[in-house]
Amino acid sequence: MAQAFPKKPASPPNAVTVAYTEKTPTVQSYLPEIFKGLGVSMSHFFRNTRDMLTGERPDPVTERLDDGITTIQYPEQKRPYPQRFRGVHRLTTRDDGSPRCVACLCCSTACPAQCIFIEAGEYPEGDKRRGYERFPVRFVIDELRCIFCGYCVEACPCDAIRMDTGIHPVPYDSRDQFIYAKSDLMGLAARDGSHETANPRHEPGDPTHPGIDREHGH
Numbered sequence: 001m002a003q004a005f006p007k008k009p010a011s012p013p014n015a016v017t018v019a020y021t022e023k024t025p026t027v028q029s030y031l032p033e034i035f036k037g038l039g040v041s042m043s044h045f046f047r048n049t050r051d052m053l054t055g056e057r058p059d060p061v062t063e064r065l066d067d068g069i070t071t072i073q074y075p076e077q078k079r080p081y082p083q084r085f086r087g088v089h090r091l092t093t094r095d096d097g098s099p100r101c102v103a104c105l106c107c108s109t110a111c112p113a114q115c116i117f118i119e120a121g122e123y124p125e126g127d128k129r130r131g132y133e134r135f136p137v138r139f140v141i142d143e144l145r146c147i148f149c150g151y152c153v154e155a156c157p158c159d160a161i162r163m164d165t166g167i168h169p170v171p172y173d174s175r176d177q178f179i180y181a182k183s184d185l186m187g188l189a190a191r192d193g194s195h196e197t198a199n200p201r202h203e204p205g206d207p208t209h210p211g212i213d214r215e216h217g218h
């Protein structure tokens with residue numbers, strides 16, 4: 001048996017009627033909109049050229065946001081980055097040049113892109129840090145997989161990993177060049193040129209050290 005076609009429901013009393021543009025050949029050809037767009041582009045072009053010739057063009061680095069299209073001559077000109085800009089990672093060091101990293105794996109655990117690989121090692125017999133903490137035998141970051149979320153920096157309990165180099169990932173031509181090894185990461189400095197961290201360090205044997213070591217339990 002044939003089914004009755006459902007009736008169109010009545011429009012609610014507060015319905016708004018939408019007016020559509022009539023589909024004339026002119027509208028369908030998109031030509032008016034194309035010329036309108038070209039007009040906007042050309043007006044920006046002439047305004048920027050005039051400003052440049054009269055010396056009124058704003059500083060391209062700080063960029064005027066309210067009107068005009070301001071371009072910069074990258075890489076000769078670069079925009080200043082805010083203090084919190086996340087550049088390529090670096091590993092901070094202690095006074096003796098050793099990594100502050102204790103290979104706790106907090107950063108690699110927190111990393112959503114899983115692009116940090118750490119192989120932990122023990123300090124040798126006789127080293128005052130043996131049994132007290134570990135160090136990274138290998139510490140590798142795949143900068144190509146990194147999404148620059150900064151979770152690794154937040155997770156680190158030792159301020160051992162930072163993203164304050166101010167360096168963009170460099171446009172290399174092969175994938176393995178994006179794999180930053182421990183020596184690369186320890187060789188990079190912060191934007192101010194320092195390699196160390198702002199946080200003080202309490203080494204075993206220092207008066208400020210809590211005295212926890214292999215013999216005294218941890």
Ligand code: SF4
Nearest residue numbers: 111146147149150152
């Ligand atoms: S910034 Fe994010 S994605 Fe990149 S290494 Fe750190 S945790 Fe992983």
Ligand code: SF4
Nearest residue numbers: 101102104105107156
């Ligand atoms: S960088 Fe920090 S969080 Fe990552 S393993 Fe080293 S100490 Fe732990």
